[in-house]
Amino acid sequence: MSDFDDAFHVLADSRWRRFKRDVKLVRWLLLFLLFYTIKGGKIRRRYLKHKAAGTPYYVDEGA
Amino acid sequence: MRPLDPPPPEPVFRYRNPPRSGNEINGLGETAWRKPHKVFHRVPYGDPKKEPFEWRALDLHFNLVMGAGKPLQGFRAVRHVLLNRWNLRRANGHVAKTRREVADPAAMAEELRAWLTKRYPDAIVGFAGVDEDASYQGETLPGKYAICIGMPMDRETMVAAPQIRATVEVMRIYRRVAAAAVDLSEHIRSLGWPAKAYGDTKSTEILQIPLAIKAGLGELGKHGSMICKEYGSNFRLASVITEIPVALDAPVDIGVDDFCMNCRRCTAECPPDAIFDTKQTVRGVDKWYVDFDKCIPYFAENGGCAICLEVCPWSEPGRGDGMSAKMLARRARRRDPEPVPAE
Numbered sequence: 001m002s003d004f005d006d007a008f009h010v011l012a013d014s015r016w017r018r019f020k021r022d023v024k025l026v027r028w029l030l031l032f033l034l035f036y037t038i039k040g041g042k043i044r045r046r047y048l049k050h051k052a053a054g055t056p057y058y059v060d061e062g063a
Numbered sequence: 064m065r066p067l068d069p070p071p072p073e074p075v076f077r078y079r080n081p082p083r084s085g086n087e088i089n090g091l092g093e094t095a096w097r098k099p100h101k102v103f104h105r106v107p108y109g110d111p112k113k114e115p116f117e118w119r120a121l122d123l124h125f126n127l128v129m130g131a132g133k134p135l136q137g138f139r140a141v142r143h144v145l146l147n148r149w150n151l152r153r154a155n156g157h158v159a160k161t162r163r164e165v166a167d168p169a170a171m172a173e174e175l176r177a178w179l180t181k182r183y184p185d186a187i188v189g190f191a192g193v194d195e196d197a198s199y200q201g202e203t204l205p206g207k208y209a210i211c212i213g214m215p216m217d218r219e220t221m222v223a224a225p226q227i228r229a230t231v232e233v234m235r236i237y238r239r240v241a242a243a244a245v246d247l248s249e250h251i252r253s254l255g256w257p258a259k260a261y262g263d264t265k266s267t268e269i270l271q272i273p274l275a276i277k278a279g280l281g282e283l284g285k286h287g288s289m290i291c292k293e294y295g296s297n298f299r300l301a302s303v304i305t306e307i308p309v310a311l312d313a314p315v316d317i318g319v320d321d322f323c324m325n326c327r328r329c330t331a332e333c334p335p336d337a338i339f340d341t342k343q344t345v346r347g348v349d350k351w352y353v354d355f356d357k358c359i360p361y362f363a364e365n366g367g368c369a370i371c372l373e374v375c376p377w378s379e380p381g382r383g384d385g386m387s388a389k390m391l392a393r394r395a396r397r398r399d400p401e402p403v404p405a406e
């Protein structure tokens with residue numbers, strides 16, 4: 001079983017467990033959106049700068 | 064079609080310290096069979112310490128560069144990914160206590176096919192047995208049978224690949240085909256049989272293409288993706304792994320192999336020149352293969368690509384049946400040439 005299964009698949013017939021799962025997943029999705037906006041914004045700006053200058057963007061340093 | 068103004072082949076994304084070749088990880092040139100390793104996409108929610116993905120930095124940039132310069136479109140693509148993830152929480156769940164016994168697996172397969180195509184009329188559905196080819200090293204799948212589902216992308220939008228609006232369409236269809244798989248898995252569980260849907264946009268849990276080929280949806284094309292008669296390469300896949308007894312479909316021969324031997328459209332149009340012109344030996348099997356180290360940096364930088372899928376002649380709407388009939392007839396003529404009448 002992968003981590004997503006462990007975290008978000010409710011195998012029992014339980015409304016309360018499903019509700020807890022939904023809250024946890026909404027929180028995770030909102031955090032990802034925040035990550036996409038803040039960290040992603042930095043990466044996208046940096047990428048566009050390198051692209052305009054024609055210089056390589058090294059993905060394994062300072063990301 | 065020809066790609067509309069594709070980005071230059073030399074990617075801006077590079078590695079200062081390049082990781083091990085993805086072709087080596089994939090087993091290019093290996094003559095013994097083995098299960099594949101995950102290479103590029105990182106498993107969502109996974110523990111980074113447990114995931115030795117050497118290409119993880121590029122995967123992170125693939126996730127986040129989407130929409131560079133076009134933030135609204137980027138957000139639209141991410142929205143589909145997140146809503147898909149939200150829907151996949153129902154991919155597995157409670158199985159009904161009362162089980163409906165299956166006396167005729169063929170009738171059950173037809174019933175499930177009809178159930179799905181009634182709700183998703185453009186879906187193509189096939190049934191395959193789950194074997195070792197369907198999962199990555201160290202993983203097993205929770206069922207004996209796979210129900211493979213394919214759904215077409217909007218051709219007019221996809222012609223713009225690899226622009227961001229094509230990426231949005233890819234994510235939209237991944238979400239839709241995953242929703243179909245999730246709905247079907249819930250239906251099977253309501254019949255009292257375990258079923259789990261797999262429709263992650265990154266396919267990090269299951270190998271969709273080998274299963275779909277086994278389920279008779281189509282054949283492997285030169286560009287390393289599947290080609291079917293209905294939609295060519297212009298579609299996306301999801302699956303349901305289940306225990307419910309169903310009759311299996313057989314792999315099909317629609318003449319793709321013969322066609323790809325002589326066609327060079329995808330190899331000629333691929334900007335980073337990543338598509339091999341001949342079959343390669345990969346983990347003990349001779350098959351069409353795409354050079355990972357050339358393809359993936361270009362793919363990641365553009366938030367996806369799909370040029371090879373869209374330039375493929377099979378992807379022209381309505382051409383599949385005719386092309387298949389022509390290729391099969393040509394092969395039959397070569398095998399049994401008509402006798403020359405005696406003078």
